[in-house]
Amino acid sequence: MSSEGKVHPVASNGDLTKKPFKIFVGYDPREDLAYEVCRHSILKRSSIPVEIVPIKQSELRKNGLYWRERGQFESTEFSFTRFLTPHLANYDGWAMFVDCDFLYLADIKELTDLIDDKYAIMCVQHDYTPKETTKMDGAVQTVYPRKNWSSMVLYNSGHPKNKVLTPEVVNKETGAFLHRFQWLEDDDIGSIPFVWNFLEGHNQVVENDPSTFPKSIHYTRGGPWFEAWKHCEFADLWLKEMEEYNQEAQKKGVEVKSGESVVVEPGTTLVHLSQACLDVVKKGKGSDSISLFVKISDQKLVIGHLYAEKIPQLYFDLVFNKKFVLSHDGKSGTEPKVSLEEAKNEIKSDQKDSSSDDDDDESEDEEFDQVKSVEDGSEDDDQSSDDDDDSDDEDDDSEEEHEETPNKVEGSNKHAAESSKTPVQKKAKFVTPEKTGGKKGAVHTATPYPSKQAVKKPANSDQTKQQSSNSSGIGAFRCNPCNRSFNSEGALQNHTKAKHGAAK
Numbered sequence: 001m002s003s004e005g006k007v008h009p010v011a012s013n014g015d016l017t018k019k020p021f022k023i024f025v026g027y028d029p030r031e032d033l034a035y036e037v038c039r040h041s042i043l044k045r046s047s048i049p050v051e052i053v054p055i056k057q058s059e060l061r062k063n064g065l066y067w068r069e070r071g072q073f074e075s076t077e078f079s080f081t082r083f084l085t086p087h088l089a090n091y092d093g094w095a096m097f098v099d100c101d102f103l104y105l106a107d108i109k110e111l112t113d114l115i116d117d118k119y120a121i122m123c124v125q126h127d128y129t130p131k132e133t134t135k136m137d138g139a140v141q142t143v144y145p146r147k148n149w150s151s152m153v154l155y156n157s158g159h160p161k162n163k164v165l166t167p168e169v170v171n172k173e174t175g176a177f178l179h180r181f182q183w184l185e186d187d188d189i190g191s192i193p194f195v196w197n198f199l200e201g202h203n204q205v206v207e208n209d210p211s212t213f214p215k216s217i218h219y220t221r222g223g224p225w226f227e228a229w230k231h232c233e234f235a236d237l238w239l240k241e242m243e244e245y246n247q248e249a250q251k252k253g254v255e256v257k258s259g260e261s262v263v264v265e266p267g268t269t270l271v272h273l274s275q276a277c278l279d280v281v282k283k284g285k286g287s288d289s290i291s292l293f294v295k296i297s298d299q300k301l302v303i304g305h306l307y308a309e310k311i312p313q314l315y316f317d318l319v320f321n322k323k324f325v326l327s328h329d330g331k332s333g334t335e336p337k338v339s340l341e342e343a344k345n346e347i348k349s350d351q352k353d354s355s356s357d358d359d360d361d362e363s364e365d366e367e368f369d370q371v372k373s374v375e376d377g378s379e380d381d382d383q384s385s386d387d388d389d390d391s392d393d394e395d396d397d398s399e400e401e402h403e404e405t406p407n408k409v410e411g412s413n414k415h416a417a418e419s420s421k422t423p424v425q426k427k428a429k430f431v432t433p434e435k436t437g438g439k440k441g442a443v444h445t446a447t448p449y450p451s452k453q454a455v456k457k458p459a460n461s462d463q464t465k466q467q468s469s470n471s472s473g474i475g476a477f478r479c480n481p482c483n484r485s486f487n488s489e490g491a492l493q494n495h496t497k498a499k500h501g502a503a504k
Helices: 029-045 057-062 081-088 108-112 160-164 167-172 175-179 235-249 345-353 395-403 461-469 489-503
Strands: 021-026 050-055 094-098 102-104 121-123 152-156 189-191 216-218 253-255 261-264 271-278 289-296 299-307 313-320 324-328 336-342 477-479 484-486
Touching: 021 029, 021 081, 021 108, 029 050, 029 102, 029 235, 050 081, 057 081, 081 094, 081 152, 081 167, 102 235, 271 289, 271 299, 289 313, 289 336, 299 313, 477 489, 484 489
Parallel strands: 021 050, 021 094, 121 189
Antiparallel strands: 094 152, 102 216, 121 152, 253 336, 261 324, 271 313, 271 336, 289 299, 289 324, 477 484
């Protein structure tokens, strides 16, 4: 995983037979969610065709368009890449650059209606001197003339003076030259009303004066996606937009690109991860194993393995109530797609029913089938890790972790059907224990796969009788040596094999 961001396709809407208005949005992996919400707010309200393109420094470097070293006062990855906008627009027509920390509250058409071809650029001409010494997640706050002018700019890309902004110039010129628009005369810069770059914490709304109501809010000090700014002014508007974005995104399959990751913020809802499949596999890559990971807080865990020929699709029943990150270790050309949707109310009720009535933490045993992925008929025990990717040396420890009883169980209470001849593929369960290895919110999952052998009955006759007499109740299958209960025969067998296998 090379970054906390992801590859974002160009987004467009409206009638694409008409030339869309190009909008380039500054992208930083630390603010992936901010980019998504900004993008959503534009698309949602726009009545004209727009094409939204993230300016990603990593891609520009790969394409040979950006090579300058990052300076100590560059608070984002797009501090200078923004000035490539005319070049990226092929020096043709009008295009807009905007920071990712904007929230649009009005139709972008209203902004394009202000365009005047006599100008080389147009922007909000702030007189802004910040009071804070830091911003965002602790970045140094700088003060300079025309500060925040370059945060949202309409570029007349075909204007002769803007053709100065070649990749060579953008990579070598100073911050003062670029951010103060020193390649232009003052008369070349048109003015836009401040409500189109309304600085949170600086600009003020005047009661009963609609001309002061923001049309786009700029969280220039830091937005609600940063812990230090989660209670900033207009945070509620951004959070509401985030909820709408999440709900729409969860209805679609999310593609996880090679070397990238997908950040998911459940917000006030629960997110259900139901399946993962290989969307595209380049020729010659079919025999490779692809491990899927989910990272919650500081724990990165394996949730399954995909194989193009053997197991191109996996089913899950995982429910998340906090921010998580999806990634995989597949090579370039493998494109796993993950299905996310809002968890239904019945899942919430199942979570309450699935916990044991016994208040003793040590006796709360819930079914947690230890199912492992299979490659060429061999079992892979590497199913979890604590804080890093080095899980190959922790097979025994991870197996112990899967058998530990969580304090709380979240997820469906349905059991997979069992057969003495052909066991069906089971679904993994999502568990959110309050305490796992001393860390709150840790998640452990079982990885589904097509089982390779029939379930065998336990040899212990007393144990079999006890299971038969209690088969209709929770914890009907009991392990006599350690006095623990399980909800299925398969779970008991897996436990017996893991815990007491050496004694057989």
